[in-house]
Amino acid sequence: MEIINNLLLNSIVVVLLCGCSFYLGVLAYRQNKTSPSNKIFTRFSFATGFWILLAFLTDLPFLRGSSLFNAKLTYVALITLSYTLIEFPYRFPHVRTLNRFIKYPVLIIGLFLIVLTLFTNKVIDHLEFFSWGSSFIDGDLAGPFYLYMMVGPVNSIVQYIFLWRKFEEQEKRQVKFFYIGLTIFMVINIVLQSIVKPLITHTDELYKIGNYSAIIMIVLTGYAILKYKLFDIKVLATELFTVVIWIVLFSRIIVSQSFADVVINSFVTFMFSIFGILLVKSVINEVKQREQLQILNDKLKELDKQKDEFVSMAAHELRSPLTAIKGYVSMVIEGDTGDIPEKARQYLADSMAVTDRLVRLVNNMLNVTRIEEGRIVYQLEETSLIRAVQELYNSSRVEAERKELKFVINIPNGLEDNVKVDPDRIREVIGNLVSNAIKFTEKGKVQIIMTNPKPEIVRVEVSDTGPGISQEEQAKLFQKFYRAESTAGKTFGTGLGLYITRILIEKFGGRMGVISELDKGSNFWFELSVIKKV
C-alpha cells in the first residue's frame, strides 16, 4: 500500500501516463489529420489522459479546495471516453455510418449525464478524504452513470465480433491489438471494483491501478493504428524511455539530502538530457532513412514490374512478324510454291537460319527475367534427347554449310536418351550451344556428340574448332551479360545465352561446363539423368 500511495511515485507515474496518452494522441493526429481512425484515437487518448490526470488531482492533499470540481471533471472525461468507445468501431479500421437514431440519443444522454454531474450532486454526492486520497460517494443517479460507462467497452467488443469476418489480415491484426488492450483494462478494473474493493480493502484505495491500466489500452491501440503506416514506434519507444529515465533522475534532484547531492544529481541529469536528445535524434534519422529506403524500394519494384511487362509484350509483338517471315520462307523452301532455283533456295535457307537466330534471341530475352524471378513455368515431360538434338542439327545445318564448316553429329546406337525436361527449353539449350559454336568458328568443324558416360547419365557435347576460351574467361562465361573479350565487338549477342542455358540445365537437375584452351577450340557439354522407360 505504501508504494501504491507514495505521492512522488504517483506523480511520476501520472506524468508519464498522461504524457504518453497526449503524445500518442498528437502523434496520431499529426500523422493524418483527415483519417477518421486517427481522429477518434486522438479523442480516445486525450479523454484517457485527462481522466487519469484529473483523478490524480482530486487526490492531492494541497488541492482539497478544488477536489470536488476535479472529481466531477474526472467523470466528464469518463463519459467522453465511453461515448468515444461507442463510436470507435464505426471509425476504425473502416468508416461506417452510425445510425443517427442511435448516435444522437446516446450523445444526448451523455451530455445530460455531464450536466447532471457538473451542476448537481446526483452523480457524485460528496468526497471523503483519506490518507491515501479521496473516495467518491455516489449520488442518487450514479447508477445510470455506471451503466453508461459499461456501454462503450461492451459495444466495442460486440461490434468487432460481428465485423471480424469482414476484416482483411492487417485489419484483424490491428483490431486484435485494440482488443487485447481493452480486455486487460476491463479485467483489471472489474477485478478491482467487484473483488478487491468489496472483499479486501473496502475502500477505493486501489482504484489508481485500474486507472493506470488504461495506458496499456492506449499504447496497444496507438501501436495498432500507427504501426502499419509508420516506423515511428521505435522513436516513440526511445522517447518514452528517455523521458522515464529523465524523470527518475530529476526526482532525485528534488529529494536530494545535501547540496553536494543536488550538484551531482543535476550534473547527471544534465548530461543525460544531452545524451537523450542525441539518442532520439539518431533514432529519428534512422527511421527517416528506413522510410526513404522503403519508398525507393517500392519504386524499384514498380519499375521492375513495368520492365517485365514491357519485355513480355515486346517479345510477343516481335514474335508475330518473325512467325510470318519464318513461315512463308519455310513454305517456299519446302516447295509449296513449286520449284525454285537452287540459288534462291540457298538464300532462303540463309534467311531462315538468321530468322531462327532472332527467334532464339527473343526467347532468351523473355526467359532471363522470368527465370530469375522464378516465375517461369516449366512443362517437365519425358522426352527423347536424341530427337531434340537431331532437330536442332537439321535446322542449323544451313548456317554451318553457309560458313563452309564441317558439321557432324555423332550418336552411338543404343544410346539411353530418355530425359525428363521441358522439351521446348531443352531445344533452346541445344540451340544456344550449337548456334554459338557455328557463330564463333570461322573454319574447321562443329561436332555434336552424344554419349552415356555412365548408364544413368546422358551427355551432349558441342565442340568446335573456333578461337577457344582462356581459363579466366571460362570462369565468367556463364554469368549474365558476359561476353567473351575475344569475341566482343566482332559478333552480336546479348550475353544471355550461356547464362540461361546453365540455369535451365541446373533446373532440370543436370550440370554443364566447358573444356577449352585458346586457339584449340571449345567443347561445351551438359549432362542429364536418364529416366528408364517404363
Place this chain on the structure above:
Amino acid sequence: MIDGIPVNSTPLPNASVSDKKIILLIEDDPFLVGMYKEKLEMEGFEVVTAEDGVQGLSFATSQKVDMILLDILIPKLSGIDLLARLRQDENRKDIPVIALTNLSGSVDEEKIRSYGVKEYLVKSNYTPGQVVEIMRKHLV
C-alpha cells in the same frame, strides 16, 4: 448466353459432307491467318477462320469442327475464356484444341494447359509445316 452465343450448342451432325477434316483457325493477325490457311488448305484441310474470340466460339458451337487452332491474345474474348466456355459445353468439350500463340512461360500458359489442350505451341518456334505435322498426330 455470352454476347448472343448460346452456351449449349446443338448436337453434332453424324455424317460429314466431305472427308476433309475441318480446322477452325482462331487468329487475329491477318498475315498469319493467310499463311496458316494457305498451308492447311494445301495439306488437304478445310479451314474456317475467326478473327476474334466471340466469332471463334460462335463457329465452334454452331458447326462441325475437327480441331481448333487457338491464339490466346485475341480481341473480344480471350483464348483462355473461350477455352473455359468450350469446356463447359457438353457437345463440344472434346474437340481437340492446339494452343498456337506467341505467349510463353507465363501463368497464362499454365492455365491454358490445365484446360487440356493437346499442344501448346509458340508460333515463332515452329514452321507451318511442323505445325501440320503435330496436328496430324492428334487427328487420327
